[in-house]
Amino acid sequence: MIVPVPMSASALTRPADAIIRVDQLTREFGTVRALDQMSFAVPPGIIFGFLGANGAGKTTMIRLLLNLLEPSAGHAQVFGLETRQHGNAIREQSGALLEFSGLYERLSAEDNLEFYGRVWHLSSAQRKARIRELLTHFDLWDRRKERVGTWSRGMKQKVAIARVLLHRPKLIFLDEPTAGLDPVAAAALRGDLRTLVQREGVTVFLTTHNLTEAEQICSQVGIIRMGKLLAFGAPAELRASSGGERVEIWGTGLTAAVRTMLSARSDIRAVTEQNDHLHLELRDTHAVAPIVAALVQAGVGIEEVRRGQASLEEAFLTLMEEDK
Amino acid sequence: MIADVGAVIWKEWREYLSGSTTGGRGRNPLVIIAVIVIFSLITPFQIGQAWFTTPLALLLSGLYFPMILVISVIADSFAGERERHTLETLLASRLSDTAILLGKIAAALIYGWAVAMVATLAGGLAANLSRNANGFHWYSTDFAVAIVCFSFLFSGFVAAAGSLVSMRSPSSRQAQQVLSIGIAVLIFGGVFGFQALAASTRLQIAQALSQYSLTTLAIGIALVLLLADVILTYVGYVSFQRTRLILD
Numbered sequence: 001m002i003v004p005v006p007m008s009a010s011a012l013t014r015p016a017d018a019i020i021r022v023d024q025l026t027r028e029f030g031t032v033r034a035l036d037q038m039s040f041a042v043p044p045g046i047i048f049g050f051l052g053a054n055g056a057g058k059t060t061m062i063r064l065l066l067n068l069l070e071p072s073a074g075h076a077q078v079f080g081l082e083t084r085q086h087g088n089a090i091r092e093q094s095g096a097l098l099e100f101s102g103l104y105e106r107l108s109a110e111d112n113l114e115f116y117g118r119v120w121h122l123s124s125a126q127r128k129a130r131i132r133e134l135l136t137h138f139d140l141w142d143r144r145k146e147r148v149g150t151w152s153r154g155m156k157q158k159v160a161i162a163r164v165l166l167h168r169p170k171l172i173f174l175d176e177p178t179a180g181l182d183p184v185a186a187a188a189l190r191g192d193l194r195t196l197v198q199r200e201g202v203t204v205f206l207t208t209h210n211l212t213e214a215e216q217i218c219s220q221v222g223i224i225r226m227g228k229l230l231a232f233g234a235p236a237e238l239r240a241s242s243g244g245e246r247v248e249i250w251g252t253g254l255t256a257a258v259r260t261m262l263s264a265r266s267d268i269r270a271v272t273e274q275n276d277h278l279h280l281e282l283r284d285t286h287a288v289a290p291i292v293a294a295l296v297q298a299g300v301g302i303e304e305v306r307r308g309q310a311s312l313e314e315a316f317l318t319l320m321e322e323d324k
Numbered sequence: 325m326i327a328d329v330g331a332v333i334w335k336e337w338r339e340y341l342s343g344s345t346t347g348g349r350g351r352n353p354l355v356i357i358a359v360i361v362i363f364s365l366i367t368p369f370q371i372g373q374a375w376f377t378t379p380l381a382l383l384l385s386g387l388y389f390p391m392i393l394v395i396s397v398i399a400d401s402f403a404g405e406r407e408r409h410t411l412e413t414l415l416a417s418r419l420s421d422t423a424i425l426l427g428k429i430a431a432a433l434i435y436g437w438a439v440a441m442v443a444t445l446a447g448g449l450a451a452n453l454s455r456n457a458n459g460f461h462w463y464s465t466d467f468a469v470a471i472v473c474f475s476f477l478f479s480g481f482v483a484a485a486g487s488l489v490s491m492r493s494p495s496s497r498q499a500q501q502v503l504s505i506g507i508a509v510l511i512f513g514g515v516f517g518f519q520a521l522a523a524s525t526r527l528q529i530a531q532a533l534s535q536y537s538l539t540t541l542a543i544g545i546a547l548v549l550l551l552a553d554v555i556l557t558y559v560g561y562v563s564f565q566r567t568r569l570i571l572d
Contacts, residue, residue: 063570066416067566068412068415068416068566068567068570069567069570070567087566088418088420091416091417091418092418094416096413096416098412098413098416099409099412100409100410100412100413101409101413102409102410102412102413102414103410104335104338104339104408104410105408106339106342106343107335107338107339107342111338115331115334115335115338116417118327118330118331118334119328119331119417119418119419120417120418121327147342173416
């Protein structure tokens, strides 16, 4: 049984210095409610993960925060500014990589960045230096004159990320940024984001359904389903709230009788057989030694014991299952 | 604001001149420019120096060339960006609604006008190169001013109308079709509408117009076009809604 982090509107909108504050935000498209009375606050200088399945409302949230869409009800503030009234000021200080890379495919990588450098009023010298710095960093400098339309999705994504970082925004919205990137490039991007947050105090609002990624880089996450916020907090809190610790046991003699014996114990909530080992879910945080001793007494030849917590993915799936 | 409009114009021109090899715009602007320059040479070469006084020069350079050129690019301005998924990123930038709209209209206007001017100059040279040329002739000042003004104003008219159509069209191709048909209906509707009037009415209109000099009439038409440009641009500004542009 998962216990979501407390989510009363007052609790979630508490941080006084929040860079993003959402209060009872609702957006409807005809009869479909894409976002349903959502409230939360994101403190500055962190990577915040907004997690949900396809169609959960992640992209709609980014559009509302950038005032590309108007809310049907409720409020949203970014940098302390109401999105409805101050869309231009919010966009001025932000950078966004949306659902699509948004690159002009008939233009070169350099021209794509040159255009957005002009849009953000970088001087000619600043544009030149920053474009060189970013394209070199992404290993694309030598190909800067090529039309991006001929490139792979991963390469385009790198240019799109370079475009987001070009003007050094204070707040970055990234909608599935590692989609299409190879594992090496995705890991490098995660490293870049961490560095950006640590060194420059940038805030990153990241939507993803890659939960391993969210677990690796996000200080806080919000989990949504069908426009509703199901849970909000640090990944560790969410993992812990998904139901105590787990123990995995490899060995010989893990028979049905042994499983029955374990199931009967008060400190074990569930026992499952997974491939060549047993998976035990503990009730609260209990010591493992008595369990191991009982197994040895029952004649089990123990080869390996691993103790751990539920992953964010498991917590996410449990939440999804419970909300059905 | 001027820098923002300039940035949009820079991008639009970069795209025009990159041609159309992988979908996107229905016609390659570079091919259209080539066709127009060739076309602008053939007719004056055949007509000779009479070219400098024929209304055909005004019709081609002041109306036809700007129309073809501007339609070929303005239809793509919003609809094409939406099709290629670049519009939302543009709208998520710091650019204001006005800068995006004016930048796109101005880019198409300057493109249509500039190429029409090049075609006019090329036509003048071709007329002087014809077999029956007698010395070097050139457009009179009045005639040149009329060509410059009408091509500018008509480019602006098509650009402003085109941006409106493009904002509401699901695809670049559809915007191009709607715009071509609309302009054709406007031009031919006027001609055939006039023909459809009773002979006495036509005579009355002709008599009423004959009271004015050609210069006065030209200024009147130019003012009407200018007013239409301003009204259409304003309607475009009012209609420009980020939320609608994304969801349409």
